[in-house]
Amino acid sequence: MKKLAVCALSLLLALAPTGLGRAAEETELYVLAAASLTDVMAQIGEAYRETAPDVRLTFVFDSSGTLQSQIEAGAPADIFVSAAQKQMNALEEEGLIVKESRRDLLVNSVVLIVPADSEAAISSFEDVEDEKVKMVAIGDESVPVGQYTQAIYEHLGLWEAVKAKANLGSNVRAVLAWVESGDVDCGVVYATDAASTDRVRVVAQAPEGSHQPVIYPAAVVAATQRAEAAQAFLSYLAGPEARALFEAAGFTMAESAAE
């Protein structure tokens, strides 16, 4: 029995040191970013190598709520980019982010999409009520985009009519997939989802003021030991090079991003 215990212990020890002794000349920054930023952040990371070759960016992608839990548990983190204010507010209240560094970085918009080859005359959110739309895909009420969709249609006074022909997706990707495959006449997703595929067409933006803006805030994490490098990257995210990449991905820069 002891042999086995010794075996287990030595295995554990053998595993332990592999992550240590990293080269010291590079500054490593942990950037915790919402999963919806996966592709665009990877591109920005590559572009940033030219600006700051001595900084190595390590991206961690997950839902904003999971990233919040990881920061609260003391995971290595220098920058946090959340897909909603809620998680950032919680961290600010707990004193876990540098308050002065916090800024609204990106805005995502809610759009109505149809399959790329659709011939139906759907051109506005109001058209969904019309009988030319048999079925519309929207997120269910547990999904943020579903909550925004409901707010938009309550604002337009059409929620009951739309709900009656809605097919509810358990996440925004399901909604997108149904529209891509043509199984529904139209769907409501984020502009960034629509920009990720050629198989759908955006026919309308949500009416101004019909829902709370979808904002991605960013901040330096209080526990960082590389505050200067973290602040520099945060400024880069709000700058012109990053802007071009964010906009190509369907995002809009928040008005206060560059301040």
Added chain:
Amino acid sequence: MNLSPLVISFQVAIPAGLLTFVLGVWAAHAVTRAGRLQNLWDGLLTLPMVLPPTVVGYFLLLIFGKNGLLGGLLYRAGLSVVFTTQGAVIAATAVSFPLMYRAARGAFEQLDENLISAGRTLGLKESTIFFRVVMPGCWPGIAAGALLAFARALGEYGATSMLAGNIPGKTQTMSLAVASAVAGNNRALASHWVAVIMGISLITMLALNILTGLQRRALGKATN
């Protein structure tokens, strides 16, 4: 296609499989002899199998995070498991452990007690009995458990993303790569990884079935 998720998956699943093997066999052997607390131990050790993996991951994050009990100690020693491959190994081990443990326990309980008693009357040391009588008698069941645990470790997602994070090139295993590809609407990439995972898992399961067949034949012989 960047192959790092494949490499990372094996870098995680192989040590996790070995750890699970040693810990699972040891725990099964210990629990079989635990007397009155046997049921409680059994329940506790099986818990990671029935809990949602994200819950297991959350517990691990609380324990191993810098503000956690064990994580605080490790941090002072200059070690961190959150967002590292070691973290992924720990998560995969925790989730796959009950499969190994239960398989080993089942195998131990099927072994003819008389063989062990015979060893004792012959004056063999307990460790000799374990390695020369118990293990050889139980190996097909234990090997099947080890394969199942390995396959589970290879496919781990929930606990891994909590403790080790989803870091491309560092802790992003094949399962995490699929999740990321789907989130990024990169269907082709997701499908590639799904095909690779299915292939590997199928091979593992075929090996498992062959082993179970061997076990049945061995049992058949023992009863004849």
